[in-house]
Amino acid sequence: MNDKIAKVRTYAKENMSKDRSGHGFDHIQRVANMVLQLMGTEPANGEIALTAAYLHDVFDDKIASDPDAKRDEVKAKLTEFGFDQAEINQVMDIINHMSFSDNIEHKQSLSKEGQIVQDADRLDxxxxxxxxxxxxxxxxxxxxIYDPNIKPRDLTTKAAYRNAVDDTTINHFYEKLFKIASDLNTDAAKQIGKKRTQYMRDFVTEFKQEWDQ
Structure with missing residues (x-):
């Protein structure tokens, strides 16, 4: 790990360690580790990919109270850490276009580094x-958690995805999680995604059987 990535990692840890919504630093570190794993078969600029991986949730609008201010802070920090403007632009382009919600209405174009980071995040x-x-x-x-009278939504817009009124966690599997593997970019990620999706399907099947007993 070079000095720039070490600084990025420390900054991400400072910002994400207290999150309790499933986007804490443990998630961030797993995404970074998966980026390294995927790059074993998908050559890319590791510095750009790892930087985006460590920072991808820091100014997410689900987490940050002021996403725009946090985005500006991230850019300033990257400059402080020694990244030039072209590198900062690459990192920000990945983060700004990789999320599930931003790809609902149309698939965003991502660099190879962006595809790897997106796959790593989605696999987690x-x-x-x-x-x-x-x-x-x-x-x-x-x-x-679950209500059999509430049916899964057909998510065709970002607004619909964000509007979780009367939603359930089990429905989230049908609305999003079961669909992720088919939208992965790299062959390595697709292989992992297929196995993990089947595990989730088995879980939901067992959950519903136990619910109805």
Whole structure:
């Protein structure tokens, strides 16, 4: 880990360690680790990819109280850490276009580094850890675990995705998590995603069987 990435990691840890919605620094570090794993078969600029991985949730509008101010702070920090403007632009372009919600209405164009970071972030939303994070986020936001009378929504806009009124955590699997694997970019991520998706499907099947007993 070079000095610039070490500074980025420390800054991300300072900002995300207290999050209890499933986007804490443990999530950030897993995404960074997965970036390194995917780059084993997908050559890319590791410095750009890791920087975006560490910072991708710092000014997310689900987390930051003032996303615009936090975005400006991140840019200033990157300059302070020794990144030039072209590198900062690459990092910000990845973060600004990689989220699930920003790709609902039309798929955003991402660099190879962006595709890797997006895959790494999405892989952490599925599988065993994805299940835990889904319930952690739901609990943090007072979401109902399950109600068979509330059906999954057809999410065709970002506004619909953000409007979680009368939503349930189990519905979130149908609305988002089961769909993630089909939208992954890299072959390596797709292989991992297929296995993790099946694990989630088995879990939801078992959950509903137990619910109805």
């Amino acid at each position: 939303a599925i599988g065993a850890i994805g299940i835990v994070r889904a319930f952690q986020y739901g609990g943090a936001h007072g979401r109902t």
